[in-house]
Amino acid sequence: xxxxxxNMPINYKTGIINEHKNVRNHSGIFDxxxxxxxxxxxxxxxxxxxxxxxxxQLKNLIKNRSHYSFLLNKDGGVIDDxxxxxxxxxxxxxxxxxxxxxxxxxxxxxxxxxxxxxxxxYNKNCLFAIQGPDSINVLKNIxxxxxxxxxxxxxxxxxxxxEIIVSRSxxxxxxGFELSIPNESAENLITDxxxxxxxxxxxxGSRDSLRLEAxxxxxxxxLNENITPIEAGLSxxxxxxxxxxxxxNGNKILSDQLKNNLSNKKIGLISTxxxxxxxxxxxxxxxxxxxxxxxxxxxxxxxxxxxxIGYIKSEFNTDNPIFCEIRKKLELVxxxxxxxxxxxxxxxxxxxx
Amino acid sequence: MGAYMSxxxxxxxxxxxxxxxxxxxxxxxxxxxxxxxxxxxxxLPSVGNSVKAKxxxxxxxxxxxxSDIYAPIDGEIIEVNNNLENDAAIxxxxxxxxxxxxxxxISDSNQYSDxxxxxxxxxxxxx
Numbered sequence: 001x002x003x004x005x006x007n008m009p010i011n012y013k014t015g016i017i018n019e020h021k022n023v024r025n026h027s028g029i030f031d032x033x034x035x036x037x038x039x040x041x042x043x044x045x046x047x048x049x050x051x052x053x054x055x056x057q058l059k060n061l062i063k064n065r066s067h068y069s070f071l072l073n074k075d076g077g078v079i080d081d082x083x084x085x086x087x088x089x090x091x092x093x094x095x096x097x098x099x100x101x102x103x104x105x106x107x108x109x110x111x112x113x114x115x116x117x118x119x120x121x122y123n124k125n126c127l128f129a130i131q132g133p134d135s136i137n138v139l140k141n142i143x144x145x146x147x148x149x150x151x152x153x154x155x156x157x158x159x160x161x162x163e164i165i166v167s168r169s170x171x172x173x174x175x176g177f178e179l180s181i182p183n184e185s186a187e188n189l190i191t192d193x194x195x196x197x198x199x200x201x202x203x204x205g206s207r208d209s210l211r212l213e214a215x216x217x218x219x220x221x222x223l224n225e226n227i228t229p230i231e232a233g234l235s236x237x238x239x240x241x242x243x244x245x246x247x248x249n250g251n252k253i254l255s256d257q258l259k260n261n262l263s264n265k266k267i268g269l270i271s272t273x274x275x276x277x278x279x280x281x282x283x284x285x286x287x288x289x290x291x292x293x294x295x296x297x298x299x300x301x302x303x304x305x306x307x308x309i310g311y312i313k314s315e316f317n318t319d320n321p322i323f324c325e326i327r328k329k330l331e332l333v334x335x336x337x338x339x340x341x342x343x344x345x346x347x348x349x350x351x352x353x
Numbered sequence: 354m355g356a357y358m359s360x361x362x363x364x365x366x367x368x369x370x371x372x373x374x375x376x377x378x379x380x381x382x383x384x385x386x387x388x389x390x391x392x393x394x395x396x397l398p399s400v401g402n403s404v405k406a407k408x409x410x411x412x413x414x415x416x417x418x419x420s421d422i423y424a425p426i427d428g429e430i431i432e433v434n435n436n437l438e439n440d441a442a443i444x445x446x447x448x449x450x451x452x453x454x455x456x457x458x459i460s461d462s463n464q465y466s467d468x469x470x471x472x473x474x475x476x477x478x479x480x
Contacts, residue, residue, distance in 0.1 A: 010390070015445075016416045017391045205390070205416060274394040276414045299393045299416045306393075327396075327412065327419075 001204070004101035006034040009203040016205035020301045023172055023210055024341075027132030028202035029193055034101040036108070037122045037180055040115050042086065042093035049114035050095075052247055054084065055229070055238045055254075058095065061086040066152045066167050068237050070229055071099075071110055076250025076257075077225040078232070080107050081217065085154045085167060096154070096165060098127070098178070100219045125165075126186040130193060131176035131202075131210070133344065138196045139177055142189070151175065151345035160185040172207070173214025173343045209298045212307060215268060215338030221279060221295040222266065222309055230257040231311075233266040233338075262314050268336040269294070269308040275326045277308035277333065284323045284330060291316045294324065302341050309338070361449070362465065363474035364425045369449055372465055377457045379425055381413065384478055386448040389415035392441045397433040398422075398455050404430065406464055411454065413444070426464040428457035 001010050011019060022028050040046060047058040053071045061067060063086050071079040080103040085096045099107045111118045130139060139145055143157045143166065154167035162182045170176035181189055193199060208218070217223050222232055228250065229238055235258060242248050243255040271277055277297035285291050292312030300307040312322070323330040361371045367385035370377050386392070394414040404410055404424040411422045433455045437443055444452035459465065469477060 010417060015391045209416070274414075275396075276394060276419065278419070299391075299414075 003204060004034060004104075006101065008034065010205040011203040012201045014200065016203070016209065017299075017301045019200065019202040019206035020209050022198075022200055023132040023174060023202060023206065024302060025132070026198040027130055027134040027138050027176070027196075028200055028206065029190065030129040030131065030202050030207055031126070031190075032129050032178070032207075033122065033126040033186075035122065035127055036097075036099040036101060036104045037120070037125060037127060038097050038099070038108070038111055039089065039119045039121055040095040040097065040111065041117065042095055043115075046115040047095075048247070050111075051242070051245075052114075052249055053079070053110055055242045055248055056084070057239050057242060058084075061095070063087070063093075064153055064155055066154050066169055070234075070237070071107060072229075072249040072254075073225055074249045076228040076230075076253040078219070078223045078227060078229060079103065079110070079225060081219055081223055082107070083167075083169065087154055087156070087165065089156065089163070089165075096180075102220060121180070124183055125180045126183055127178060127180050128186070128190065128193075129170045129172075129176060129178045130199070131170045131172040132174045132199075134196075134198060135174070135176045136346075138193060138199050141196075142192045143179075145177075150347050160188055168346065171214075171216055172210035173216065173339060173341060174210070175344055175346045208296075209301060212296055212298050212309065213300050213302055213339065213341040214343055215309070215340060217309075218296060228254060228257060230254060231262055231264060231266075264292070264311040265314045266338075267292075267310060267312055267318070268338040268340060269297075269310060269322070269324070269333045270300075270303065270336040270340070271306035271308075271324075272332045272334055274306075275324075275331050276306045277324060277326075281308075282325045283310060283312055283333075284325065285316065286321050286323070288330075291322070300340060307336065307340050308333075361471060362468035363471065363477075364423070364468055365477065366423050366425075368422065368425050370425045370465065370468060372459065372462070375459055375462070376431070377426065377428065377459050377465070378453050379422075379455055379457065380453040381420075381422065381444065381448055382474070383448045385420075386445055386452070389413065389417060389420060391416045392444045395437045395441045395444070395454065397435075397437065398430050400430050400433060402430045404428065404457075413441070422454060424457070425468065426457070426459050427461055428459040430455055431458050432456040 165180035294310040297308035
């Protein structure tokens with residue numbers, strides 16, 4: 001399937017549902033090399049320029065940690081969501097940013113306007129994610145992983161005598177790792193990982209159903225330039241002090257939104273029958289008034305029902321029934337708290353949500 | 354095999370049809386099942402409906418997409434495969450036998466002769 005200029009597999013030979021369950025029960029490997037990866041020198045004047053777009057205090061980012069954040073436009077809308085990490089590479093301090101393939105053009109325009117010598121590395125480094133509770137066991141036979149590595153920690157390790165960037169992260173709701181590895185070693189690494197008989201290659205299809213069960217937002221669906229992180233229910237990812245800083249795009253709009261009521265709210269939905277909820281379907285109240293839209297929908301292998309994320313008007317009382325228009329018929333759907341499936345991240349050696 | 358059991362034929366919409374004693378059995382081809390991926394739900398047609406060739410009569414939902422199923426020829430729906438109601442994945446396992454979707458009493462057997470033979474369908478897939 002064509003995806004952001006890449007030809008990507010929706011699934012490999014055993015199918016989306018099998019890949020999905022394998023990640024939840026064991027582990028699965030995703031080739032996400034289509035995503036953007038860039039290195040920006042950790043230099044105060046560059047950071048200051050980037051802080052116009054990124055709602056974090058970039059000079060205070062903890063070394064060897066990753067943060068979920070955004071690039072914001074002047075109205076506080078989301079140009080992209082991204083993971084930004086503070087890490088030394090060959091003894092030089094950098095911000096390492098991973099961003100969406102479909103937003104490379106927009107993002108890079110910003111990165112290069114702030115830091116002319118930013119270095120795109122996605123043409124020379126592949127990016128793989130191994131996800132699922134067994135990921136640590138599969139990986140530590142191949143790469144040195146310290147026992148105290150927590151979710152969203154990031155470090156440099158070695159493979160094939162090459163330096164690779166290892167972060168304990170991912171987008172499936174499971175424990176897991178993302179590995180940025182020079183192209184020449186990529187095939188060996190995949191071959192080594194696949195020697196574990198309980199892991200398998202997984203495609204975009206299961207990546208989508210896994211992130212949806214975990215209630216995670218996807219750019220182009222829950223996020224776009226007309227939605228702020230607050231409207232998307234992601235205010236936890238904003239540094240609140242930065243909302244008072246005029247240097248941040250949309251700071252006034254965002255701080256007003258935090259104090260006042262929003263017009264829409266993000267919700268999780270679950271089908272009451274076997275019908276599939278899909279992106280773009282319209283939601284109604286029991287008087288046939290339109291109250292919102294679905295932004296992502298899929299079949300949930302864990303719940304054996306269709307699930308969805310969408311936005312509805314804030315004033316709608318969610319104790320009342322909600323109907324989804326599916327092929328010109330209105331079908332009852334139920335509100336479900338996000339996430340649909342508990343997150344399974346690692347912190348201080350134990351599992352946390 | 355009865356004398357009236359005909360060869361299996363295919364439509365350009367990737368459905369198969371076989372006819373016995375003026376009763377047509379219809380499902381989706383193995384190729385269609387493979388392209389759709391895991392099938393999770395089927396909305397079966399209503400028994401007793403009279404339909405025309407090319408009418409949309411029911412929907413197969415896979416993890417990837419919803420696909421309309423068309424009547425391959427004119428006729429009346431006389432039976433549906435209720436096993437699919439509980440387990441639509443039967444279509445993935447055996448699309449062209451146990452995964453049959455509905456049966457029709459056909460009104461014009463000439464329409465059947467116009468459909469593709471298995472060899473013609475294979476060629477059609479290669480185009």
